[in-house]
Amino acid sequence: MDPLSWTGNIAFLDPLLFFALGLLALSVLVWIVLSAVLPENRAINVTGGSASLSSGPLVLAALAVKAAFLATSALVAVYLLLGIVMGTGAGIIGAMAQRLLPVWIALVLLFTLSILFKRKLGLYGKLFDSPIGMIGFALVMFWVFTGFFGAVDMIITHDPLAQLSGLKNKVPGTPLRSPEDGDFLWYLLGGDNLARDVFSRMVKGAWEVVKIAPLATVFAFMVGITLGLPAGYFGGKLDTFLSFLANLILAFPVILLFYLLVTPEIVQTGLPQFMAVVLFAFPLIFFYVLINARYRTQPQKNYLWLAVVLLPMLALYLMVVSAPGSKVDILPTALDRIDIPGGILVVFVSVVFVNSPTVFRIVRGLTMDIKTRDYVAAAQTRGERPWYIMLWEVLPNARGPLIVDFCLRIGYTTILLGTLGFFGLGLPPESPDWGSTINEGRKLLAIYLHPALPPAFALLSMVLGLNLLADGLREESLKD
Amino acid sequence: MGLFILRRVGIMILTALCLTFVVFFMTNLYPNLEKLAKTQGNFRMSDEAVASWLEKGGYLQSTPKKYLEWVGLAPSYQHQAEDGTITGRCITPGMDPKDAPRFCGILQGYWGYSSVFKDEVSSIVATRLSLTGILMFWVMLVMVPSALILGVLAGMKEGSATDRTLSTVAITTTATPEYVSGVLFIAIFSSSAVGLKWFKGTATSAMDSPNLENFLLPVLTIALYGMGYIARMTRASMTEVMTAQYIRTARLKGVSFPKIVLKHALRNALIAPFTVIMLQFPWLLNGVVIVETLFNYKGFGWTLVQAAGNNDIELLLGVSVVSVLVVLITQLISDIGYVYLNPRIRIT
Numbered sequence: 001m002d003p004l005s006w007t008g009n010i011a012f013l014d015p016l017l018f019f020a021l022g023l024l025a026l027s028v029l030v031w032i033v034l035s036a037v038l039p040e041n042r043a044i045n046v047t048g049g050s051a052s053l054s055s056g057p058l059v060l061a062a063l064a065v066k067a068a069f070l071a072t073s074a075l076v077a078v079y080l081l082l083g084i085v086m087g088t089g090a091g092i093i094g095a096m097a098q099r100l101l102p103v104w105i106a107l108v109l110l111f112t113l114s115i116l117f118k119r120k121l122g123l124y125g126k127l128f129d130s131p132i133g134m135i136g137f138a139l140v141m142f143w144v145f146t147g148f149f150g151a152v153d154m155i156i157t158h159d160p161l162a163q164l165s166g167l168k169n170k171v172p173g174t175p176l177r178s179p180e181d182g183d184f185l186w187y188l189l190g191g192d193n194l195a196r197d198v199f200s201r202m203v204k205g206a207w208e209v210v211k212i213a214p215l216a217t218v219f220a221f222m223v224g225i226t227l228g229l230p231a232g233y234f235g236g237k238l239d240t241f242l243s244f245l246a247n248l249i250l251a252f253p254v255i256l257l258f259y260l261l262v263t264p265e266i267v268q269t270g271l272p273q274f275m276a277v278v279l280f281a282f283p284l285i286f287f288y289v290l291i292n293a294r295y296r297t298q299p300q301k302n303y304l305w306l307a308v309v310l311l312p313m314l315a316l317y318l319m320v321v322s323a324p325g326s327k328v329d330i331l332p333t334a335l336d337r338i339d340i341p342g343g344i345l346v347v348f349v350s351v352v353f354v355n356s357p358t359v360f361r362i363v364r365g366l367t368m369d370i371k372t373r374d375y376v377a378a379a380q381t382r383g384e385r386p387w388y389i390m391l392w393e394v395l396p397n398a399r400g401p402l403i404v405d406f407c408l409r410i411g412y413t414t415i416l417l418g419t420l421g422f423f424g425l426g427l428p429p430e431s432p433d434w435g436s437t438i439n440e441g442r443k444l445l446a447i448y449l450h451p452a453l454p455p456a457f458a459l460l461s462m463v464l465g466l467n468l469l470a471d472g473l474r475e476e477s478l479k480d
Numbered sequence: 481m482g483l484f485i486l487r488r489v490g491i492m493i494l495t496a497l498c499l500t501f502v503v504f505f506m507t508n509l510y511p512n513l514e515k516l517a518k519t520q521g522n523f524r525m526s527d528e529a530v531a532s533w534l535e536k537g538g539y540l541q542s543t544p545k546k547y548l549e550w551v552g553l554a555p556s557y558q559h560q561a562e563d564g565t566i567t568g569r570c571i572t573p574g575m576d577p578k579d580a581p582r583f584c585g586i587l588q589g590y591w592g593y594s595s596v597f598k599d600e601v602s603s604i605v606a607t608r609l610s611l612t613g614i615l616m617f618w619v620m621l622v623m624v625p626s627a628l629i630l631g632v633l634a635g636m637k638e639g640s641a642t643d644r645t646l647s648t649v650a651i652t653t654t655a656t657p658e659y660v661s662g663v664l665f666i667a668i669f670s671s672s673a674v675g676l677k678w679f680k681g682t683a684t685s686a687m688d689s690p691n692l693e694n695f696l697l698p699v700l701t702i703a704l705y706g707m708g709y710i711a712r713m714t715r716a717s718m719t720e721v722m723t724a725q726y727i728r729t730a731r732l733k734g735v736s737f738p739k740i741v742l743k744h745a746l747r748n749a750l751i752a753p754f755t756v757i758m759l760q761f762p763w764l765l766n767g768v769v770i771v772e773t774l775f776n777y778k779g780f781g782w783t784l785v786q787a788a789g790n791n792d793i794e795l796l797l798g799v800s801v802v803s804v805l806v807v808l809i810t811q812l813i814s815d816i817g818y819v820y821l822n823p824r825i826r827i828t
Contacts, residue, residue: 028645031641031645032641032642032645034641035637035640035641035642036642058641061641062641244491244494244495247495248495248498248499248502250762251495251499251762251804251807251808251811252499252502252804252807253762253765253766253769253784253800253803253804253807254762254766255765255766255769255770255781255784255785256503256784256788256799256800256803259784259785259788259789260503260506260507260788261506263788263791265509265511265512265515265791266506266509266511266512268511269509269510269511271506271509411655415657418657418659418660419657419659419766419770422659422770423773423785435659438659438660438663439659441663442659442662442663442666442774445663445666445667445671445681446666446670446671446672446673446681447671447672447673448673449667449671449673449674452663452667453663453664453667456659456660456663456664459657459660460655460656460660463655463656463657464651464652464655464656466655467651467654467655468651471651
């Protein structure tokens with residue numbers, strides 16, 4: 001077997017791509033310089049006094065940027081399409097494009113459906129009016145789909161933990177030395193220090209992030225909302241106390257906190273588990289109050305809803321929190337169906353713990369602002385209970401900033417997870433998550449680049465996508 | 481104003497006490513102490529031997545009492561052995577127990593003894609902190625001016641080409657954590673695989689003689705991540721100021737655009753970024769830990785990792801006291817500075 005080159009038979013496209021990229025850079029540069037040098041575009045001409053937009057060099061430059069960008073994107077699309085068709089014939093790029101085929105299909109489906117029905121989809125639909133938001137959403141969903149399909153072993157080419165002989169630190173595109181039947185014949189992005197496939201580990205790493213980061217952010221929001229609403233609404237002593245607690249956690253250097261929470265000695269004392277008991281209870285409290293505030297006057301409906309929502313959640317809560325043989329062992333083993341590996345639980349708890357004070361502060365600030373509005377005064381005059389006002393009047397009206405912050409916070413959580421992996425805290429050492437992989441790869445960075453760079457770029461693009469998505473959402477929600 | 485500062489300082493001291501207590505509690509949990517006893521004594525100690533070792537060091541008292549002793553508000557523990565010799569925290573070897581001071585804690589300047597570096601914690605923290613101080617100085621020197629320029633240029637004309645490009649740059653840098661940008665920098669500028677080799681991939685030699693070759697990459701790595709955030713805040717504040725009434729008045733009077741930006745807008749636009757810069761310190765501390773580990777620069781962050789990784793309880797406590805104080809003092813400065821800079825609050 002020959003080693004694969006980066007672009008294989010479609011190498012003839014490379015000069016074209018470089019040319020297009022050069023054009024793009026040049027046009028952006030010209031655009032910036034022109035906009036700094038030229039005076040502002042005045043809508044009203046001095047001579048005639050009539051309103052007309054002049055098509056000066058600035059407009060031309062903006063057009064050039066757009067054209068160059070479109071040309072570059074078109075070329076990238078050609079690469080991907082040819083790659084999907086030709087597979088390894090189109091080199092490493094082609095092979096990767098072909099492996100990622102399920103992701104492309106899912107992305108195309110998602111985008112066509114969303115764009116077709118975007119007027120009926122509320123804020124989510126409006127996202128597709130903003131190019132920045134669309135790029136961000138595409139990046140995020142790319143990694144989400146990669147994570148999902150990777151988790152069911154669809155994209156990966158090899159077992160992410162398997163070490164194949166002769167492939168230690170080998171460059172991208174190295175063929176397997178003695179492939180068996182049904183094996184994929186190359187290490188697409190090379191082998192790492194322990195001769196494992198970098199590409200498969202990167203794909204599996206996406207799943208580590210996709211399964212922890214959004215869920216941890218949701219929990220942090222539950223905690224922040226459940227505490228932030230009363231703090232902002234009632235104020236007074238409660239607010240002082242809760243804000244003091246939040247500031248306490250915020251003043252803590254994050255890495256020190258991680259080191260204190262995640263070391264095996266502390267895990268042995270059961271402290272993270274007790275924290276899980278407290279933190280995981282917040283969704284239960286939140287939904288209890290949410291339903292009870294709404295249907296308090298209709299007991300029948302109230303009990304029905306509470307039973308339907310809370311009982312499964314309670315069962316889930318007990319199963320997650322309880323672990324046989326540890327400090328929190330409340331359920332009999334026969335009932336304890338869910339067993340979260342200790343490391344993941346600790347990581348999850350510490351990430352939620354670090355994130356929730358910030359959410360608390362945001363919710364508190366928003367509540368203090370919104371509670372002065374007329375509709376809150378109207379609800380108070382109607383005689384609504386405080387919790388009803390908080391959850392059914394204030395919270396829905398605070399959703400815009402909260403959604404934007406939610407996106408940003410998932411990105412931040414991803415960075416935190418990477419930090420944990422980078423310091424080798426919590427997750428098992430062979431875990432394919434991006435932080436651990438970067439940490440392993442960096443030790444050999446002077447000689448071999450390929451083990452560290454793919455996870456680094458993956459993390460960068462995912463967080464960038466989330467930030468762009470948040471930016472697009474903010475822009476669109478401000479347009480109302 | 482005086483009362484305000486007093487109140488803030490009071491809250492700060494309370495916060496510092498709470499935080500150090502939390503750290504103290506968590507580092508003094510029994511498994512940690514057991515590990516300490518085994519690393520200090522020997523690894524095959526029986527449970528009784530561990531207990532007697534801890535008893536001798538006064539580790540088995542209640543946590544609040546130990547905490548007060550450590551802070552220096554309670555007389556420190558003394559252990560009388562069966563042959564009548566008295567040992568204790570305050571008694572250095574060879575000293576007569578009667579001459580030893582009763583109180584020896586943080587307040588008296590006794591920070592303890594590092595079990596890993598075999599040295600006084602206070603001297604370790606001082607040397608490491610000065611090394612990190614140099615790093616932070618250069619980071620600030622690079623980060624703050626470039627972030628402010630970036631933000632002001634972008635916020636000057638909202639929606640212009642400059643704004644869009646610079647905002648994209650700012651978003652990209654905030655999406656690049658230090659361990660990603662550091663790895664990219666090392667890969668591009670110092671590895672033999674790319675072959676540029678302009679800078680060094682480690683900053684170990686920068687501890688003695690920092691120069692461009694060994695210090696630029698770590699400084700740039702930290703500065704880049706913080707820069708995007710400050711730049712975005714500056715931009716937001718600048719765009720807000722540029723739509724204010726008095727700017728429009730100035731424009732209608734025919735004042736030139738550069739003059740409006742420099743004389744009328746800039747001063748008011750820089751109030752918000754000041755707070756943000758100050759509140760970035762806890763963040764920078766994070767970055768410092770990552771970058772010092774990545775570039776092997778043996779400063780404060782590196783010490784934190786070593787202390788935490790090796791269960792060096794007293795050093796870890798010393799490190800956390802300093803970092804908590806740094807964070808709280810910068811918060812205090814930011815609060816006071818905000819009040820002082822903003823005439824609307826200062827005068828009322």
